[in-house]
Amino acid sequence: MNYMRDNYTSAKNDVPILIDYGASTIKAGYATSQTPDVVIRSYINKFKDSNTQSNQIAQWDTDVFKNYRSPFEKNLIQHSGALEQLNDFVFERLQAGKHGRVNHPIILTECFATTDLARMIVLEQMFECYQVPNVMLGVDALFSVFQDDLEAYLKQTQLIVHLGDQTVHVVPIVNGQVIYSNIKRLNLGGLNSLKYFYQTIQLRHPHLKFTYPQIDYWHKQYTSVAIDYQLQLRYFQGPQQYYGYRDQISEQNRFHDDQLQFLDPIYIDIPIVQKIVSAEDLKRKDENRQRMKVRLQESIQQSRINKKSQLEQQLVALQQELEADLNNEELKKKITTLQVKLGLAPKEALDELKYNLLNVPDDKLTPSQLNQKRYQKVMYEQALMKKQKNQEFKQLQKDANKFKLEEPEKYLQMLYEKRDRIVLQIQERKKLQQEMNSRNSRFNQKRIQTLAYLGADDKAEDDFGKDDKDWEIYRSVTKEIDSADEKSKYKLQELEQELKDLDPDFEIKILKSIANIHQLGMNLSQVPLSVDRVRCQEIYFQPSLIGVEQQGLVDMIKLSSKGLDKLLLQNIILTGGGAKTQGIMQRLQKDLISEYDCPIAIKIATDPVFGTWLGMKNFANKHSNMLSQFSISIDDYNEIGTQKWEIFKQHPFSNIVD
Ligand SMILES: Nc1ncnc2c1ncn2[C@@H]1O[C@H](COP(=O)(O)OP(=O)(O)OP(=O)(O)O)[C@@H](O)[C@H]1O
Incomplete structure (x- = not known):
């Protein structure tokens, strides 16, 4: 090592x-x-x-x-x-x-x-x-909480609230003895708060990509525990709502009113940085691309030569075999195929072999040959159709190239419209997928019923869907949607690449269109923070905000100190990085004072x-x-x-x- x-x-x-x-x-x-x-x-x-x-x-x-x-x-x-x-x-x-x-x-x-x-x-x-x-x-x-004297430590009565990254522990220590039965753990911490903060702002700003240091800095710098969460929310709504709500609540709450320091909304500017690619970079990229192209061409050439010599060897071997068995039709067919592949015979030679019965009159054929003739006829028609389609496609491509050169603006417009259609398709498929993922959705119930109907032998008794295996059949059906989605995404990628090459303003246009959907014309490069400033930290007091089914910190402290020396409440010490969360001590103080008659004293560890x-x-x-x-x-x-x-x-x- x-x-x-x-x-x-x-x-x-x-x-x-x-x-x-x-x-x-x-x-x-x-x-x-x-x-x-x-x-x-x-x-x-x-x-x-x-x-x-x-x-x-x-x-x-x-x-x-x-x-x-x-x-x-x-x-x-x-x-x-x-x-x-x-x-x-x-x-x-x-x-x-x-x-x-x-x-x-x-x-x-x-x-x-x-x-x-x-x-x-x-x-x-x-x-x-x-x-x-x-x-x-x-x-x-x-x-x-250990200072330096073990004896003194073993005499202390204190309630440690250790606010960690993913958990909070409330630990009562009476006369140096940890009361293990009263230790409480809350299954959330600083990381959960940070994630919650990130998710809410990212959801509102899908066009921006935030970095971890950015989010971490804003979280530490701008978020805080609200001393009174409800009042703070009203405050964000504006003076009318705030005063209206304040008048409804009790005198006791109003007492805290002047102690409250409300947070104001803030706006963070994030300039959308356009990537500036220098001429040198472009040149280097171009050279790289050329080099790759040459390498690719060489390797294709080499593999073609190898393949050709392989085919030639096979042809010689087959011809030798044919000399010994001159009437072997199968061998003749193989030889002609190889000759066509090697360019030694025209393509039509293969058709003549493939469709050899087409021009023979029916009365000269045995019943099994008649069957073969019918099969050859179908195959021949299909091949014709394919050929026609290929020709049409080539023509279309030619037209598109002409259109691109003659009317570039219209062509660009057409590409944008095509892009919008694909984006819409992807969104619709995503919606469908979401509906399908939820077993309870009406759409899904209906779909499973249809599948049940199709799958059941005895349609009178229908219990399809009760067994998990049934859902596997169902999932296999949903795979179709996935593959269609893949194709659309691939198409979109190709289209966007072409748009990027043709239109220098492509990225700005796309950003604007996303922002219009989600932001209704707000400043694109500005992140407004208001409720986010307190909501993410409120999880310590209302864990249900992020789906954690536990009681909040105040209830944890109440349960942990229940039946123990009241001195605990006069020596509450907040440790762990979470103790640095702004406002957490004041909020605890306020909430605990309203719960208990005895004095409450909380302090934050010197270095949490x-x-x-x-x-x-x-x-x-x-x-x-x-x-x-x-x-x-x-x-x-x-x-x-x-x-x-x-x-x-x-x-x-x-x-x-x-
Ligand atoms: N100034 C701050 N404001 C808010 N939270 C903070 C601050 N500084 C650190 N934290 C949070 O504290 C947590 C880290 O604290 P700490 O270093 O005590 O945890 P840890 O020792 O890594 O984890 P644990 O104690 O849970 O094992 C992080 O989740 C971080 O977000």
């Missing part, structure tokens, strides 16, 4: 390596470093245009939502291959390997209630691939993103003597394996419950 560098000095051998496995970013570094030495996205992205793999975020476009591969699913490690690639990268960057092993104690994070499978994947990789001496596993949310790594660092430096006690050693692993629970160590940061 390339991370094993021999020139690495062993000075850091005993220094623990701390790895915070985050679902969005992996933060890793030596315990002696101030901040993590390596911070990488936890995704592997395979680019379409090259075979290189990378997770360089600057190169990502928003396809990353579809094309990435991550070791994590809902915060749990599931894909060992992807994890190994990322681990390789981390150790290489840290220059941690020597002679095939990483000789450092490792501290790793996991999430609450992680699965045995996830743990097994990590431990097996650490011990089998890197042969690390020992591994300590700790929960990210717990490390994120790197807090976990810094907590690990504090522990590794201040309590290094406990490290081996809390760790699983390679000897334990070799002796016990990962299948038995004894291997896992219980400690103040562990996931292990008695």
Whole structure:
């Protein structure tokens, strides 16, 4: 493996390596470093245009939502291959390997209630691939609140709200004891909010292609949790709606009115950049095309020569066979076919052979020959029709070329009209496909009934469609639509290429026509953000907005602290990158105050993103003597394996419950 560098000095051998496995970013570094030495996205992205793999975020476009591969699913490690690639990268960057092993104690994070499978994947990789001496596993949310004194930590009463990339954990700790039974997990996080934000704006602006960094920046910069969601929505609608609604709601809500800082709509300008291709580029492209053309012609020529010599050899062999069997009609036919192919005989010679019975009178033919004659007649007529069609097509092409040269504007107009027709066909087929995909649609019911009618032997009893197999027949029918769609798309591609070649304004015209449909003449290059600024962050409080059937954050906190010391509510601490979401603390404060009579105090961790790594660092430096006690050693692993629970160590940061 390339991370094993021999020139690495062993000075850091005993220094623990701390790895915070985050679902969005992996933060890793030596315990002696101030901040993590390596911070990488936890995704592997395979680019379409090259075979290189990378997770360089600057190169990502928003396809990353579809094309990435991550070791994590809902915060749990599931894909060992992807994890190994990322681990390789981390150790290489840290220059941690020597002679095939990483000789450092490792501290790793996991999430609450992680699965045995996830743990097994990590431990097996650490011990089998890197042969690390020992591994300590700790929960990210717990490390994120650890300062430097373990004794003080074990006395604290606090409610941790860890807002991660794909999950939120609410963890009550009373007198240093984690109350495992009251931990709550909300299955959404920053990534869901980001995706929701992206999807809503992309839907409104289909003519623009947003990049991942763009979306991420706007999401962080311009979105916020609304302190009062309903009021904020009315505010976006305009003063009339806002005041009308405010007058309807209670005095208590009005009390917050002056504390509310409303967000205003903003407009982001995105100039539509027209691709400017330099003359040099054009020349180079042209040269390349010419070179390709010559190469192609040469290879076609070569394959023609090969084929010809093959056919000639076959002809000689057949002629030799014929000399021994002069009356063999089959051989004669084959020889004539080959001669026509080689240009040694006219095409008509083949027709004479193929349709040899056509000119023979019926009374001179046997019954089986009569049958053959009928068959030959049909084939002959078909061949004639085909020939005629080919001639017509050639004529049409000639006319089109003439039309193109004589009346270029009309020709262009014709191409545009043709394009519109194909686009319409594709859209209609897409609509049809959508209707067909829904089993409950009226269209589909009707279609399946027709199929049932066609398929049933006994039409009186009709239960077609009840069995899943029936739907397979149905799906095979839908494939026809797919192939028609493919053809139309191919045609469209060809047509658009021709339009691009002929009309320099093609792209602008097309953009305008799309925008007219979707935007009703609004500024093409402007993205207005209003409701989007709060809706994507509202998912923490109303998960149903994105279809997650769970209670919101406030209810999670209520459930988690239920029956426990009320002091918890005076020491709520927000950790994880999501804690940086604007307005989240104020919203929680407002909602919790209206739920409880007791004082509520919420604070955001000093460093929400790197807090976990810094907590690990504090522990590794201040309590290094406990490290081996809390760790699983390679000897334990070799002796016990990962299948038995004894291997896992219980400690103040562990996931292990008695
Ligand atoms: N300034 C910000 N505003 C809003 N969200 C933010 C901000 N900074 C980071 N985030 C969000 O925080 C999340 C990342 O947080 P963090 O680094 O704690 O997660 P992680 O450690 O990768 O994941 P997890 O803790 O769930 O395993 C991302 O989803 C990101 O969108």
